[in-house]
Amino acid sequence: MTTNRARKDVIRDRMTATGETYNVAARNILAMRHTSQTAEACRVQRWQPPVRLDLPCPCGSTCEPGEKCGRCHALHKHVARNPGSLVDVEVWEDRYECMGCSASYVVPVLLPDSPWGVVEMVPQGGVAEPVAKARLYPGVLHPRMASEVNHDPS
Ligand SMILES: [Zn+2]
Ligand SMILES: [Zn+2]
Incomplete structure (x- = not known):
């Protein structure tokens, strides 16, 4: 974990190097971190199923062996x-x-180092509290969430 102090040092270094204000430098550093996490999230999702079960699984072999x-x-x-x-x-x-019939199942996995998006606080109208909303990293597909890439109105 980066401490708050280390994070501020990183921001100050960038301000010195680029002449950006604190807020702009902080935002750019965050954007850079998101870029590497976006690449990581795409790597987690984009692979082809193994051809044979005796080969290591291309997901990084972080999965469980399939059940009978x-x-x-x-x-x-x-x-x-x-x-x-x-x-x-x-x-x-x-x-x-299943390799023999149409059976299938899903298992949840927790990957704290490879999030699929960021959580943002989205302000609501009036005096309502802002609500936390997850935003997908670009290129990541969510089976139950509309992708921003597909639904960009512009
Ligand atoms: Zn796997
Ligand atoms: Zn089966």
Whole structure:
């Protein structure tokens, strides 16, 4: 974890180097951090399911071994990893599909170092308290959330 003091030093260094104001420098540093986290989130999501079960899973092998199917007794294979919550950006979910029939299941996974987005406080109208809303990193697909990339009105 970066301490608050270390964070301020980083911002001051940038102000000295670029001549930016404190707020602009802070925003740019945050944007840079988001860029690397965006790349990380895309890496977590974008991979192809393994061809064979004896090969290491391309997700980084951070998944569980697939369970045996109760219907056809074949094994399940890890096929996808998607954001698994609408508000908690550290929660992903792994999808497993049976290699013998159409059975499938999902397992939640917590990846604190690889969030799929950022949580922002969005002001509401009038005197209502702002509400926390998760925003997807660009390029990350959420099965239950409209992607900003697809729904950009401009
Ligand atoms: Zn996997
Ligand atoms: Zn099956």
